[in-house]
Amino acid sequence: DVVLTQTPSILSATIGQSVSISCRSSQSLLDSDGNTYLYWFLQRPGQSPQRLIYLVSNLGSGVPNRFSGSGSGTDFTLKISGVEAEDLGVYYCMQATHAPPTFGGGTKLELK
Amino acid sequence: EVQLVESGGGLVQPGRSLKLSCAASGFTFSNYYMAWVRQAPTKGLEWVAYISTGGGSTYYRDSVKGRFTISRDNAKSTLYLQMDSLRSEDTATYYCTTHNNYDYWGQGVMVTVSS
Numbered sequence: 001d002v003v004l005t006q007t008p009s010i011l012s013a014t015i016g017q018s019v020s021i022s023c024r025s026s027q028s029l030l031d032s033d034g035n036t037y038l039y040w041f042l043q044r045p046g047q048s049p050q051r052l053i054y055l056v057s058n059l060g061s062g063v064p065n066r067f068s069g070s071g072s073g074t075d076f077t078l079k080i081s082g083v084e085a086e087d088l089g090v091y092y093c094m095q096a097t098h099a100p101p102t103f104g105g106g107t108k109l110e111l112k
Numbered sequence: 113e114v115q116l117v118e119s120g121g122g123l124v125q126p127g128r129s130l131k132l133s134c135a136a137s138g139f140t141f142s143n144y145y146m147a148w149v150r151q152a153p154t155k156g157l158e159w160v161a162y163i164s165t166g167g168g169s170t171y172y173r174d175s176v177k178g179r180f181t182i183s184r185d186n187a188k189s190t191l192y193l194q195m196d197s198l199r200s201e202d203t204a205t206y207y208c209t210t211h212n213n214y215d216y217w218g219q220g221v222m223v224t225v226s227s
Contacts, residue, residue, distance in 0.1 A: 039214055041157075048207055048217045049149075049157065060215060092157055094214070100173050101147075101159040 002027050004093055006104035012112040013083045021107045023093035025074040030097070037096040040069055040078045044089040052091075053078065083109070114138035116208050116218035123224045124198055134191040134208030134218055141189035142166075145211035148182060148193050150204035151220075158204075161193070162211040176202075198225045 003026040013019050029036045040053040051060045053069035056076060066081045080087055088111060093104040120132040132148070147162035161172045161182040170182050181194040191208050205220040 041214070043157075048220050049209075050217070051214050054213045054215070090156075094157070094159075096211075096214075099171055101162075103157040103159065106156045 001100060002029075002095055002098045002102050004095060004102055004104035006091075006093060006107050009105065009107060011107055011109045013109060014112050015083055015085060017083050018079065018081045019083060019109070020080075021078045021091055021093075023071075023076040023078070023104050025076070025095060027098060028073045029076075029095050030073060035097075036072065038069075038071070038076050039094045039096070040067075041092045041094065042087070042089050043092065044086075047089075049092065080109075085111075114216050116216055118206065118208055118218045118221035121206065121221035121223045123226065125227050126199060126225055128198055129194070129196045130198060130223060132193040132195065132206055132208075132221060132223070134193075136189045136191065136208075139210075139216070141184075142186040146182075146184060146191045147209050147211035147214075148191075149207045149209055150202075151207070152201075152204045155204075160206070163191070195223070198223075200225050 005024045007022045029038050036056050038056045041049040041051055043049045052063050052067050057069045068079045070077050088109055091107045115137045117135045124130050145164055148160040150158050150160050163170045163182045163184055167184050179197045183192045203225045205222050207220045208218045210216045
């Protein structure tokens with residue numbers, strides 16, 4: 001199975017600070033159809049996951065544009081440009097290029 | 113408004129069975145591959161299984177292969193997960209989600225396997 005390694009595991013930030021989360025894959029996530037099936041999710045405490053980014057860099061419906069995704073191949077990044085209180089929770093990357101789909105271990109974003 | 117509502121969870125003894133349901137509304141259910149994802153208490157997310165639009169193609173993670181069966185009824189816009197020979201390590205909150213791009217998620221249903 002593809003292993004996704006997220007860093008850091010815990011991220012402390014102040015409101016308004018810009019932060020980044022890294023997601024590194026054990027294999028290239030570029031599919032033979034030309035797409036890269038890499039997603040980012042936020043799970044707020046007590047809630048189900050919410051998709052933020054799909055196909056590496058596409059913003060999900062209703063997701064604020066302070067979130068952005070980038071990367072290719074095996075290295076991917078989620079950036080939050082100006083953390084807000086509602087952004088606190090655990091962030092997960094996920095790949096669906098290779099079966100079975102796999103998730104990263106998660107990055108907990110907390111207030112400093 | 114899109115809704116995915118899971119049901120059927122609860123406390124069950126090891127070795128017994130449970131069937132989860134996920135009722136979908138607000139989108140064309142039959143056009144979407146669907147999946148189950150679970151989360152053990154205080155742990156991360158773990159993909160379990162997915163099913164194609166017509167139900168003819170399914171895929172399972174190794175640890176549930178032969179014990180879990182994913183199915184769907186497009187006429188009822190409902191996804192199912194039949195879980196047999198349950199183990200303590202299957203204890204988790206189970207979420208149904210759209211496999212196409214993981215854009216819609218249910219609120220989750222708790223399954224506890226314990227004697």
